[in-house]
Amino acid sequence: MTELPTIKPFFADKQDIVDEILGRYPEYGQRSAVMPLLWEVQRAERHVNEARIAEIATILDMHPTEVKGVMSFYSTYHEQPVGKYHLQVCATLSCSLAGADEMYDYLVDELGIVNGETDREGRFSLQKVECLGSCGTAPVLQVNHTYYECVTRSRCKHLLETMRADTLPEPWRERGGDNVGVEKAQPVKSPGAEGGNT
């Protein structure tokens, strides 16, 4: 951390953001701001490095090790920069029943990187993650902040093609049950007669 003075502090020109985040919490609970501050850095820089950790520690009057202790507890803060498109494959039960393992293998083949890696151009990162709360629309692929649900092989291919052209498609809203609107979720009479999700 001796290189600190050479890096421009992240929050130097963002006092309004710091004030807004600290202002959310009571004065006796300022330490709560550690997670939102980490989020803020990561959103802008796609990772949180040692210098930023030290900076957050100074703002909150904590030791840098404490901040790092919090950060390392969670799986969505990164110490190394992730690519422009951070592909997060849900690998847990329902998604695995819907082919998430094959989707992961497909992405490994296509991108030439494995879990936790970023490609040479910094375009793609691949990560296996745990349940994303999208079990009814499995398998799910989270790209940066966006959920892509019911990702079939052809959709996955399409997604990769658009990302290689530096764009992201609008997420299709796949839903089932009452989450498509109550009136559409009426009972079916004959078991197993209908197909599809929507």
Next chain:
Amino acid sequence: MSDAVADKPQAITSRHDARYKVTLYEHVGIDNAWTLDYYLEHEGYQAAKKALTTMQPDDVVNEVKKSGLRGRGGAGFPTGVKWSFMPKPDGRQRFILCNGDESEPGSFKDRYILEDDPHQLVEGLMIAGYAMSATIGIVYIRGEYHLGYDRLVSAIKDARAAGYLGKDIFGSGFDFDIIVHRGAGAYICGEETALMNSFEGLRGNPRMKPPFPAQAGVYGRPTTINNVTSITSAVHIIKHGAEWFASMGTDDSKGTKLYQVSGCVNRPGVYEMPMGATFGELIYDFAGGPSEDAKAFIPGGSSTPLMPFTDEYLSAPMSYDGIAKKGSMLGTGGVIVIPKEKCLVNFMWNCVRFYAHESCGKCTPCREGVATWMPKMFQKLVMGRGEPGDLELIENMSNNIKGTGFCVHADAAMWPIDASIKYFRDEYEYLIANGVSKYPRTTWWKD
């Protein structure tokens, strides 16, 4: 299907009942349902107004107690009783903390409320806050729910601008505001004491109880923690009355609940049904039946013991007691239907890996058992290197892990393993004896 309703002929225990009406998910899935305008057009904030202007805080607690609402996050503790544990106001800040860290595999009900109907949660928090004289509400929302976070934050902003949050709401003299806090991907933060630590900017390890959160919770101040759906249920209890809520369900499980179906069914999704409806009704009548031969199902999220896909279990009512009688738990109501051709050992390996990844490492049984040795054993089996005695070793480990962990995570990881061995021992034995799975199919991805 009707044996559960014998003693209470009038209770609604099926969604086919003409008297049943969807409430929690009434507006989910509708465009712009997340806006304040839409919410106000649909009786929005009327329940909060009723509570704040015509009821005393104790009346609200009693109403929720009378309704029979039990916690919807999994443990099933009576919500009204929990609310009454808050000490008398003593000048300290009090908090109502909403657990929106939904991360149990198989559960996805809260996500759609946060995304499509965030005002419902805001209103529920107001009511809960008023009932317990807590002037600050906190929503801990899991970090991956970006859309839900954005919608909730803007809902709170709109509500504040319109005077539904802030000082002296509805002229009642009650002040209330909400803090939204994002998690960052840790299953254990759904455990209430770990959640408080995480909120306070500490590592998300569970805390010792006692002291219970009502005595010393967030920042050491009185706190009550409820699941998103428990809090939104309170809106409808106040709106329609405790009797309405108690008119649904069985003796020990009242009201309406969100069930989630995923896995091999034709119409996966969230379905709101009265408590006491059967798995058969959910899976066949609403989810359209299994999309291929099924052999088992998980009744309430990955930590509840799985059950065989047979009429005996499918006819069980989905209530706390009804499922307990069959040796499992209601949990979050997240049903996962497991296809016949899926190797169950492989399925459990996925589950074991999940709990290993999410162990916080605080206590030895969980760190060494759940997070280290159990996945090693399962990996060995799945790789086809299993030996005679391995299954007994797994059972032995499970028995020594259960009940020894600091929090319930270790137990929750072992219950499904026990059940899978109980019902599908043959698959384990086949794999150990032959080195290959009885069901070797590996292609599940749709084109």
